[in-house]
């Protein structure tokens with residue numbers, strides 16, 4: 001299997017070891033579980049299934065950033081306390097992902113790793129990598145020569161992206177515009193914790209460095225997340241990892257965002273399709289197939305409202321074909337299907353191959369009993385072999 005590594009700027013062969021770790025930046029629980037989130041989570045789930053099928057024991061860690069900037073404004077908008085919003089959104093996310101078979105081994109929450117974050121900041125402070133300004137602790141980017149090497153952005157691009165995505169490059173008094181927050185005072189209504197740097201809360205990025213070190217150990221084989229996380233989130237995470245003796249990442253694999261009605265699907269644009277609305281009406285496996293089929297992690301994709309009906313028809317065909325007794329010789333299909341999947345998880349192409357095989361089986365072509373067996377193996381690696389109803393974890 002090869003995946004495009006953002007840091008190296010090229011496809012990298014995934015070396016399949018006995019024990020592997022996959023860390024995926026999950027959701028901030030305020031607009032959780034729209035189909036864009038699900039398509040992305042499904043991609044990493046398929047990667048894990050594919051590696052497992054090849055003999056690896058894969059530990060999947062998918063975090064939840066439950067201490068973060070966008071949460072308070074959302075809670076205020078809904079006129080509910082911060083933690084009520086967070087708990088409700090997390091419960092919904094867990095229910096949706098469980099029904100869709102998007103399993104992971106650990107789902108750590110930032111709020112449960114505050115002590116680890118404080119220790120990590122102290123480690124970086126001892127190494128001279130931090131400074132403090134009015135209760136905010138910053139990471140001193142000038143001390144990290146590799147900074148910028150993940151995104152390959154130049155200085156101006158980094159400043160612009162930081163401004164757009166939650167950074168504070170324009171705050172006066174900082175040593176340098178790109179220095180980023182490790183710890184900061186909380187706003188009224190936000191969670192607040194005691195620390196050696198004063199009461200407050202962690203910055204956005206430090207949580208992932210601490211959770212990956214804690215739950216994956218020294219090596220993360222594949223680090224995933226949406227393409228919008230490359231900068232600043234993952235650039236800063238990588239800098240922290242170097243500064244605190246954190247995990248080392250083998251491949252940074254980013255998945256494109258899903259479009260809807262001509263734009264990236266996002267809460268702020270108001271163009272989202274919630275998983276819960278689809279799951280109320282459809283077989284979860286149909287919803288999963290609709291998400292997978294609409295989406296290539298490298299090329300992106302667009303959600304269309306007709307996707308679910310198309311997926312329902314397709315899955316019905318696949319299930320009938322998988323129950324058949326014979327079909328064509330499977331070698332050609334297996335080779336094509338796994339070649340597509342193993343090349344940056346080209347889901348629409350792989351699904352096209354499965355369609356072809358199912359079509360041949362249903363048309364009565366061939367008398368090879370291995371034909372339907374191959375189709376069942378495709379369903380399994382795509383995670384579509386679940387029952388039609390909630391199958392638990």
Ligand SMILES: [Zn+2]
Nearest residue numbers: 025026208233
């Ligand atoms: Zn993260």
